[in-house]
Amino acid sequence: MNLTIKPGEKLAIVGLNGAGKTTLVKLLCGFLDPTEGRVLLNGEDIRKYNRRDYYDLFSAVFQDFSVLEASVAVNVAQNVDNIDENRVRLCIEKAGLTEKVNSLPAGIDSKIGRQIYEDGVELSGGQTQILMLARALYKDGAVLVLDEPTAALDPIAENDIYHKYSEMTKGKTSLFISHRLASTRFCDRILFLENGEIAEEGTHESLLAWGGGYAKLFEVQSRYYKEGGENNGED
Amino acid sequence: MEKTDKLTVMESWKSNLRAWKIWWQMCPGVFISKFVYSVFNAASPYVTIYFSARLLEELAGRRDSEQLMRWIILILAVEAMRKLMGGILSHLTAYEQLSAKKMDDRIYMKKMLQLDYADIDRQYVYDLYSQIIQTENWAGWGMRRSLDIFEKMVCGVIRMLCGIGLSVSLFIQRVPESSTLAGLNHPIFIVVIIVLMLIIALAAPACRNRGNDYWNSYAEEARFGNRYFSFFGFMSGDRKRALDIRMYRQQEKVCSVYMERVNSFGVKSIMAKWARGIMGFWYVASVGVSVILTGIVYLFVCLKAWGGAFGVGSVTQYVGAITNLFQGIAQFIETLGEMRANAGFLKPCYEFFDIPNNMYQGSLTTEKRSDRQYEVEFKDVSFKYPGTDAWALRHVNMKFKVGNRLAVVGMNGSGKTTFIKLLCRLYDPTEGEILLNGIDIRKYKYDDYIDIFSVVFQDFQLMALPLGENVAGGAEYDEEQVKRCLEDAGFDKRLEAMTAGLDTYLYKDIDKEGVEVSGGEAQKIAIARALYKDAPFIILDEPTAALDPIAEAEIYNKFNNIAGDKTAIYISHRLSSCKFCDEIAVFHEGSVIQQGTHEELVAEENGKYYELWNAQAQYYVEKDA
Numbered sequence: 001m002n003l004t005i006k007p008g009e010k011l012a013i014v015g016l017n018g019a020g021k022t023t024l025v026k027l028l029c030g031f032l033d034p035t036e037g038r039v040l041l042n043g044e045d046i047r048k049y050n051r052r053d054y055y056d057l058f059s060a061v062f063q064d065f066s067v068l069e070a071s072v073a074v075n076v077a078q079n080v081d082n083i084d085e086n087r088v089r090l091c092i093e094k095a096g097l098t099e100k101v102n103s104l105p106a107g108i109d110s111k112i113g114r115q116i117y118e119d120g121v122e123l124s125g126g127q128t129q130i131l132m133l134a135r136a137l138y139k140d141g142a143v144l145v146l147d148e149p150t151a152a153l154d155p156i157a158e159n160d161i162y163h164k165y166s167e168m169t170k171g172k173t174s175l176f177i178s179h180r181l182a183s184t185r186f187c188d189r190i191l192f193l194e195n196g197e198i199a200e201e202g203t204h205e206s207l208l209a210w211g212g213g214y215a216k217l218f219e220v221q222s223r224y225y226k227e228g229g230e231n232n233g234e235d
Numbered sequence: 236m237e238k239t240d241k242l243t244v245m246e247s248w249k250s251n252l253r254a255w256k257i258w259w260q261m262c263p264g265v266f267i268s269k270f271v272y273s274v275f276n277a278a279s280p281y282v283t284i285y286f287s288a289r290l291l292e293e294l295a296g297r298r299d300s301e302q303l304m305r306w307i308i309l310i311l312a313v314e315a316m317r318k319l320m321g322g323i324l325s326h327l328t329a330y331e332q333l334s335a336k337k338m339d340d341r342i343y344m345k346k347m348l349q350l351d352y353a354d355i356d357r358q359y360v361y362d363l364y365s366q367i368i369q370t371e372n373w374a375g376w377g378m379r380r381s382l383d384i385f386e387k388m389v390c391g392v393i394r395m396l397c398g399i400g401l402s403v404s405l406f407i408q409r410v411p412e413s414s415t416l417a418g419l420n421h422p423i424f425i426v427v428i429i430v431l432m433l434i435i436a437l438a439a440p441a442c443r444n445r446g447n448d449y450w451n452s453y454a455e456e457a458r459f460g461n462r463y464f465s466f467f468g469f470m471s472g473d474r475k476r477a478l479d480i481r482m483y484r485q486q487e488k489v490c491s492v493y494m495e496r497v498n499s500f501g502v503k504s505i506m507a508k509w510a511r512g513i514m515g516f517w518y519v520a521s522v523g524v525s526v527i528l529t530g531i532v533y534l535f536v537c538l539k540a541w542g543g544a545f546g547v548g549s550v551t552q553y554v555g556a557i558t559n560l561f562q563g564i565a566q567f568i569e570t571l572g573e574m575r576a577n578a579g580f581l582k583p584c585y586e587f588f589d590i591p592n593n594m595y596q597g598s599l600t601t602e603k604r605s606d607r608q609y610e611v612e613f614k615d616v617s618f619k620y621p622g623t624d625a626w627a628l629r630h631v632n633m634k635f636k637v638g639n640r641l642a643v644v645g646m647n648g649s650g651k652t653t654f655i656k657l658l659c660r661l662y663d664p665t666e667g668e669i670l671l672n673g674i675d676i677r678k679y680k681y682d683d684y685i686d687i688f689s690v691v692f693q694d695f696q697l698m699a700l701p702l703g704e705n706v707a708g709g710a711e712y713d714e715e716q717v718k719r720c721l722e723d724a725g726f727d728k729r730l731e732a733m734t735a736g737l738d739t740y741l742y743k744d745i746d747k748e749g750v751e752v753s754g755g756e757a758q759k760i761a762i763a764r765a766l767y768k769d770a771p772f773i774i775l776d777e778p779t780a781a782l783d784p785i786a787e788a789e790i791y792n793k794f795n796n797i798a799g800d801k802t803a804i805y806i807s808h809r810l811s812s813c814k815f816c817d818e819i820a821v822f823h824e825g826s827v828i829q830q831g832t833h834e835e836l837v838a839e840e841n842g843k844y845y846e847l848w849n850a851q852a853q854y855y856v857e858k859d860a
Contacts, residue, residue: 015783016783016784016785016786017753017755017782017783017786018753026478029478029482031478031481052481052484055481055482055484056484058482059482060478060479060482062478062479064475064476064478064479065475065476065479066470066473066475066476066478066479066480066483066485068470068485068489068490069466069467070489070493074489078483078484078485078488078489079488079489080488080489080492080493081492114358114361114362115462115465115466116459116462116463116466118362124647124648125693126647127647135483139483151780151781152647152780153647153808154645154646154647154808154847155646155808155810155847155848155850155851156646156846156847156850157646157647158808158850158851159850159851179782179783179784181784181854181855182851182853182854182855185854217784217785218855220784220785220788221784221787221788221811221855222855222856223788223811224791224811224812224813224814224815225810225811225814225851225852225855225856226855226856
């Protein structure tokens, strides 16, 4: 696989389950090392760097996340002391969780989870996903990576994320991995992965015109949203 | 710090007795083996004492070598027997004990399975169970400790009895009148000595119990510390957290900091302070008092021996017997103290066991209909989750048309899943009623009622068992039927790739040749499982959340196969699924605000459905210029 990501680029990565999307992300973030070839940061092989320092460049929301049994603020800031509360609130606002957090008894100091604190709050799957987004924003890494970040969200909340996307990614390089091809509209470049390779590359329009795997995926997904679309399934 | 409730002796006794009865029903072997072993342990030191005493007497006396030989051989034989018996009994007891340990979970699991779902879902019940388990993990208090108490109690009592038996003669045997110490024969001495020894024998365990009180009062702090440790100490081992832990440096920045600060068991904790201070004092006092007792015993016995009441051999006998006797008394009293403390910890256990079953009291059987004409209706149903103030459902009226496909849509938190839970009778409505064929579902036998539903919940579970058993929900199954259901769910290609076919184990927990299934594959298996049950109602809650567009389209295509002639309810965020359903119910803040076909609802441009639909469709439908 050959791929160059320019600074500030908004990249979408799509493909079927098992195509290699998450593996690509793990290689990019430095969690895995390539079997052959190299991953370069500004021309230098990332293996030369301290790996933990390299991770600091990235803000990610993966499909499995690690929520801590601590307050909302600690979860967003990922720090116990030296929490910039204003920044926490700002990131929660950007991600879209302000209303929920304000409804909690102790606001951003409310404890999440009930394993330790018996009066902790359990957030729903969708709310947790948004909290993780706020965390990624707080870290303010140069590269924002979102892996299926709207899986648990309803259509309105999902749409909200898309609309805020450009604001969230201002000044950053970003990667958006998703099945839901609606998200690709907000990205500069789309990579269509198949069997571990970049099978197609381009913008939404150019890929549709190309008529390959991406176009087919899009057609399948949009089928039911179109008028009379349900009948096409019977063919 | 929580103070363990001070119960009376009677109450403590009753409390532990109940625990014993529960254990007896599950595992009588534990009691029998512990009893026999305790009797053995309590009595056997006295055997040694007795024989050693005789040997010493012989040595101090006639020194007849043949007699000595006989005693020695006897002692060796008895010791050998003792060790052998001891070994056998210890082996048996350990076996029973370990068996009991495994049963321990069973007591709680049995109760859990019997509980109404509404209770399992209640935070209070979860907290109660959590508290019980934490206390057990911390210091074994509760059900497990009651077994230890039994053992110690038996031991203490037997020791006392044997001790009394062997030391009675100490007080009876008289110093010869000619001796200067004949005064020791005076009854007042006997009384004073006995009283003194009793006081000390009671004082020692009393001190020990005072020390233990501090330990017990630490329960809440200890549980908290353990909860902290259980989470932060083991977090880094959870595979699912691995990426985040590294990306956000969770270990250094949060975990380690918390672990250092929460110091329930560390050197700087309150417990450590007590241990070095007041607790330590009481324990030391207890031991000190015991030593003083031993000193007094030695003094009295030796004086009497000096005076000539009995020989050297008997000295060891009496010293041994009396110390053992008073240790027996001490153990008995300590155990009483332990019983009292344990009764406090058993309270939450009994609270848990005594949670009543309110829901499943109905007795009607559902008629088995081959025509699947089961009509379910919600009549003005409103529902609040127990312990909350907000209405989760409000005035819901819905009639399910048999054979209809209903899509249920709405924003997160609008009541969709609550609606399904009420339909499956996991909760009862707060107001209104749910009817099956015109009769309130509470009147039906629960097992019969639930038989008419096949459900795939959002958080379904597959077991680490063969694929066929997972689909069938049982060990015996119809292979052809299972294969058909897997095919209908879109799993057939994956099944072909499995060399062991339906016997392939899922996950590696039990069979190391087991296969890991992806989220999407697991979802297909869950759908197949719902199909196998072949119930008249099929409910799917977000069944394509983990599937990519192609796999999702497959499910949509097969939906006819999946739904067949059943009444189907399909909850999804992906509104594309609404297109192949006959009717759509739109939930918003607990009420059904719109109901109708897709065409009808999408025409209402001010409606919620239109808003939801457009939010998704706008990216897929090219607007005409």
